[in-house]
Amino acid sequence: xxxxxxxxxxxxxxxxxxxxxxxxxxxxxxxxxxxxxxxxxxxxxxxxxxxxxxxxxxxxxxxxxxxxxxxxxxxxxxxxxxxxxxxxxxxxxxxxxxxxxxxxxxxxxxxxxxxxxxxxxxxxxxxxxxxxxxxxxxxxxxxxxxxxxxxxxxxxxxxxxxxxxxxxxxxxxxxxxxxxxxxxxxxxxxxxxxxxxxxxxxxxxxxxxxxxxxxxxxxxxxxxxxxxxxxxxxxxxxxxxxxxxxxxxxxxxxxxxxxxxxxxxxxxxxxxxxxxxxxxxxxxxxxxxxxxxxxxxxxxxxxxxxxxxxxxxxxxxxxxxxxxxxxxxxxxxxxxxxxxxxxxxxxxxxxxxxxxxxxxxxxxxxxxxxxxxxxxxxxxx
Numbered sequence: 001x002x003x004x005x006x007x008x009x010x011x012x013x014x015x016x017x018x019x020x021x022x023x024x025x026x027x028x029x030x031x032x033x034x035x036x037x038x039x040x041x042x043x044x045x046x047x048x049x050x051x052x053x054x055x056x057x058x059x060x061x062x063x064x065x066x067x068x069x070x071x072x073x074x075x076x077x078x079x080x081x082x083x084x085x086x087x088x089x090x091x092x093x094x095x096x097x098x099x100x101x102x103x104x105x106x107x108x109x110x111x112x113x114x115x116x117x118x119x120x121x122x123x124x125x126x127x128x129x130x131x132x133x134x135x136x137x138x139x140x141x142x143x144x145x146x147x148x149x150x151x152x153x154x155x156x157x158x159x160x161x162x163x164x165x166x167x168x169x170x171x172x173x174x175x176x177x178x179x180x181x182x183x184x185x186x187x188x189x190x191x192x193x194x195x196x197x198x199x200x201x202x203x204x205x206x207x208x209x210x211x212x213x214x215x216x217x218x219x220x221x222x223x224x225x226x227x228x229x230x231x232x233x234x235x236x237x238x239x240x241x242x243x244x245x246x247x248x249x250x251x252x253x254x255x256x257x258x259x260x261x262x263x264x265x266x267x268x269x270x271x272x273x274x275x276x277x278x279x280x281x282x283x284x285x286x287x288x289x290x291x292x293x294x295x296x297x298x299x300x301x302x303x304x305x306x307x308x309x310x311x312x313x314x315x316x317x318x319x320x321x322x323x324x325x326x327x328x329x330x331x332x333x334x335x336x337x338x339x340x341x342x343x344x345x346x347x348x349x350x351x352x353x354x355x356x357x358x359x360x361x362x363x364x365x366x367x368x369x370x371x372x373x374x375x376x377x378x379x380x381x
Contacts, residue, residue: 004091007303018308025312025354026319028261032350033342038327039254041340053121053177055088055208056217058234059224067203068231070224077227081220086118086210091193095158095166099148106158106186108138110193119210122174122187128152131172133189138168141182145173157290160196168192278381286315301362313351320347 014139061068070089078087091110096103109116113133117123122131122139129152131139140150150156152168168188176182197205211217214236221235324340 002292003299004303007300007307010300011304011307022312023206023314024264024307025308025358026315028264029313029316029350029354030319030323031261032325032354033245033317033347034327035254035257035341036346036350037320037324037340039251040343043251044341047340053119053125054236055119056214056236057209057221057224058282059207059209059228059234059236060205061234062230067197067199067205068207070202070204070207071227074207074228074231077224078207081223083211083213083216083220084209085212086115086208087364088115088119088208088210089204090116090206090208091190091199092205093160093188093193093196095160096158097144097148102148104144104148104161105184106144107184107195108158108186108188110188110190110258112190119185119208120174120176122172125176126172127175129170131174131187133171133187135189135191136167136169136190137171138247139172139174139187140170141185142173143179143182144184144186145170148182163265164196166192295334302359305358305362306355308354312358313354316350316354317347339356 022125059068059074075087078084088111091109093110095106095108097106098104109120111133113122113131116133127142128145129139138156140156150170150173152172153169155167156170157165157167159165172180174187176185190236193199193205211220217235218237221233224231225233321342324342328340
C-alpha cells in the first residue's frame with residue numbers, strides 16, 4: 001500500500017495543517033450531531049408536552065352533547081388496529097364548582113382510574129395526594145387547587161346542569177401541563193357522569209384513543225371514518241396545525257444549518273488538499289517519473305481524505321456527545337432544559353456524510369495530479 005504510506009508521510013510533514021483540517025471536520029460533525037439531536041429531542045419534548053397526555057384520536061357523536069355508542073364492532077376495530085396503545089371511553093359532565101363566593105365552570109372527565117391513567121398519566125402527574133376515583137371522589141388540577149386553597153381531603157361542592165348539588169372528596173392534585181386544563185378539568189369515577197347524563201352502559205361522551213406513533217393518527221383516523229358511519233373522528237394533527245407547522249419550520253432550519261456546515265467542511269478539505277497537491281508537485285512528479293501510475297498518485301490524496309475524514313468524524317462524534325452531555329448538565333438545575341437523546345440512525349448518517357464529503361473533496365487535487373507531466377515538473381525544478 002505505497003500510496004497510503006506516502007499519504008501518511010505527506011500528512012505528517014504538514015502536521016499543523018493536518019490537525020487544523022481534522023479539527024474543522026470535527027467541529028462540523030459535532031455541530032451536525034448536536035443540532036440534529038437537539039432539534040429531534042426538542043420536537044419530541046414539545047409533542048409529548050402537547051399531546052403526550054391527551055388523546056390522539058377522538059370518536060364522538062357529530063351532534064355536541066349526544067352520546068356515541070361504544071358497540072362491539074367498534075371495540076373490535078379499535079382493539080385490532082395496529083399502533084393503538086390505549087382506548088379510553090369517557091363521559092364528560094359540565095358542572096359549576098361553588099365555594100360560596102365564586103362559581104367556576106369545570107369539566108368532569110369520568111372513567112375508571114386505571115383506564116384514565118393510560119392517557120392522562122394521573123399517577124405520574126400527581127403533586128399531592130393519591131389520585132383514586134372511587135364513588136364520591138375527585139382529582140383536580142394544580143391551578144384550581146392553588147386559586148381556591150384546596151388540598152387532598154377537602155370537600156368540594158359541584159352543581160350539575162340539572163341543579164343537583166354533589167359533594168366530592170378531593171383525593172389528589174395533578175399537574176396536566178396546561179394552566180387552562182389545571183383550572184378547568186377534573187376527574188371522577190364513571191358513576192356520577194353516567195347518572196347525571198342518563199347514558200346507557202354502552203353510551204359515552206367520547207372514545208379517546210392514543211397511538212404508539214402520534215404522527216400515524218391521520219391515516220388511522222381516515223380509515224376509521226370509512227368504517228364508523230355517523231361518528232365524528234377527530235385527529236390531533238388536524239386540530240394542531242400550528243404546532244405541526246412550527247415543528248416543520250424547526251426541521252427545515254436544522255437541515256439548512258447542517259448543509260451550510262457540510263459545505264464549509266468540504267471547502268476546507270478541498271482547499272487544504274489542493275494546497276497540498278501544489279506543495280507536493282515536485283515529489284509527485286518524481287514518483288510519476290519513477291513509474292508510479294496516475295491512479296496511484298491520485299489515490300495518495302484520496303487516502304489523505306480518508307484519514308482526515310475518519311479522524312475528524314470520530315473526534316466530531318465524541319465532541320457532539322460531549323456537547324449533549326454539557327447541555328443536559330447545564331440546564332438540569334435551571335428546569336428549563338429537556339433531555340437530549342442521541343439518535344443512532346442520525347449519527348450513523350452524519351458519520352457517512354462526513355467521510356463522503358471528505359472523499360468528494362479529493363476530486364480536484366486527484367484530477368490535477370493525473371494531468372501532471374513529470375518531465376515538466378523536473379525541468380522546472
